[in-house]
Amino acid sequence: MDKVSPPLDLAALDIFRTVAAEGSVTRAAERLQRVQSNVTTRVRQLEADLGTPLFLREGKRMALTPEGEVLRGYADRLLALAEEARQAVRPGQxxxxxxxxxxxxxxxxxxxxxxxxxxxxxxxxxxxxxxxxxxxxxxxxxxxxxxxxxxxxxxxxxxxxxxxxxxxxxxxxxxxxxxxxxxxxxxxxxxxxxxxxxxxxxxxxxxxxxxxxxxxxxxxxxxxxxxxxxxxxxxxxxxxxxxxxxxxxxxxxxxxxxxxxxxxxxxxxxxxxxxxxxxxxxxxxxxxx
Structure with missing residues (x-):
């Protein structure tokens, strides 16, 4: 029986997108107000869940792989829809x-x-x-x-x-x-x-x-x-x-x-x-x- 992949975690996608935007775990952690080890762990867990590397690690610089570029587009859309859903259930505020x-x-x-x-x-x-x-x-x-x-x-x-x-x-x-x-x-x-x-x-x-x-x-x-x-x-x-x-x-x-x-x-x-x-x-x- 094929192994079922875990569902995508919106929080992990937000961390992934922030690292991609900043090009650095350190700067992403500062922006997200998280510890660096947590950001690193969540990115590695996302890569393990998807079965593919999302970043090329060049020293402290993080550059997206082709698979990471594809995921970034989906992450933008999924996070935008999630925010839209949150606001839709709180009309008027x-x-x-x-x-x-x-x-x-x-x-x-x-x-x-x-x-x-x-x-x-x-x-x-x-x-x-x-x-x-x-x-x-x-x-x-x-x-x-x-x-x-x-x-x-x-x-x-x-x-x-x-x-x-x-x-x-x-x-x-x-x-x-x-x-x-x-x-x-x-x-x-x-x-x-x-x-x-x-x-x-x-x-x-x-x-x-x-x-x-x-x-x-x-x-x-x-x-x-x-x-x-x-x-x-x-x-x-x-x-x-x-x-x-x-x-x-x-x-x-x-x-x-x-x-x-x-x-x-x-x-x-x-x-x-x-x-x-x-x-x-x-x-x-x-x-x-």
């Missing part, structure tokens, strides 16, 4: 973890006040915030690695049937140019010929590239990791950039740059179809407020 993804611009210019309000009203909600471009956020949402995301949906497209969305902010996108740049009526008027942008997957980058599509010669791209870097590059005269007005207003140097309005896009709060929790309802309320 926002508690527990809420994993929110956001574009960097939204996190910087729009979220501090509503998230402070959320914390004051519902301190039992453990909010985990991460930032990334729209495309990456949607991939993580569909994979159950996030519960909801704030993204700018590409113009002319609608969320697919697996997702639900609600508009929360309207962002005016501004083309920022070096100081003293002449007035702009179209792409051909813009110099220099380099566009400072985020990595591919950023909706705002796509908007700017579409606007410049007919320009001759074509715009070159300079990929940077923050709006501070983009504005500094523009101020230095080496590039132009696209920045939401709400972010531009945070910069003390905004008045030094030439500006040309491009378009307005909605920022949407997006979640998986059918996902419900009191914590998400509370977030939606403070965003509306």
């Amino acid at each position: 926002p508690t527990g973890r809420l994993r929110l993804g956001s574009m960097e611009s939204t996190a910087a210019s729009r979220l501090p006040a509503p998230l402070a309000q959320l914390h004051r009203q519902w301190p039992g909600v453990a909010l985990e915030l991460s930032t990334a471009p729209t495309r990456e956020l949607l991939v993580r949402l569909r994979a159950h690695a996030l519960d909801a995301v704030l993204v700018a949906w590409p113009p002319g497209q609608s969320p697919d049937l697996a997702l639900e969305a609600s508009p929360v902010f309207a962002e005016e996108l501004i083309l920022v140019l070096p100081t003293g740049h002449p007035p702009v009526s179209g792409p051909q008027d813009v110099v220099p010929g380099t566009l400072a942008v985020f990595e591919p997957g950023c909706t705002y980058r796509g908007v700017a590239q579409d606007w410049f599509a007919a320009r001759t010669p074509p715009m070159q791209t300079l990929e940077l990791g923050s709006y501070h870097a983009i504005l500094a590059s523009v101020a230095g005269g080496g590039s132009v950039g696209i920045v939401p007005r709400s972010v531009l207003q945070l910069s003390p140097h905004a008045a030094l740059l030439a500006q040309h309005p491009l378009t307005t896009l909605q920022t949407l709060l997006v979640w998986r179809h059918g996902y419900r929790s009191a914590a998400l309802d509370a977030l939606q309320q403070v965003l509306r407020d």
Whole structure:
């Protein structure tokens, strides 16, 4: 008779996922507030139960094996469903973890006040915030690695049937140019010929590239990791950039740059179809407020 494998332990999956995220038993133990020996034992027991190594041990560094990478995807989904179930049986009382993804611009210019309000009203909600471009956020949402995301949906497209969305902010996108740049009526008027942008997957980058599509010669791209870097590059005269007005207003140097309005896009709060929790309802309320 074949040996029956023990059921997967959610606590062990949470430990496994934390070790995978931290790449270290020591850091995982600190984050989980457990002793290191307990974390090590639970990981080894999980490997024994599954009959396969989940980590490559390189000194103190823990890297996932191919089997570990597969399990991480399932662990994200199982733990997300478990949290959703906990919140579903406690309707009306926002508690527990809420994993929110956001574009960097939204996190910087729009979220501090509503998230402070959320914390004051519902301190039992453990909010985990991460930032990334729209495309990456949607991939993580569909994979159950996030519960909801704030993204700018590409113009002319609608969320697919697996997702639900609600508009929360309207962002005016501004083309920022070096100081003293002449007035702009179209792409051909813009110099220099380099566009400072985020990595591919950023909706705002796509908007700017579409606007410049007919320009001759074509715009070159300079990929940077923050709006501070983009504005500094523009101020230095080496590039132009696209920045939401709400972010531009945070910069003390905004008045030094030439500006040309491009378009307005909605920022949407997006979640998986059918996902419900009191914590998400509370977030939606403070965003509306």
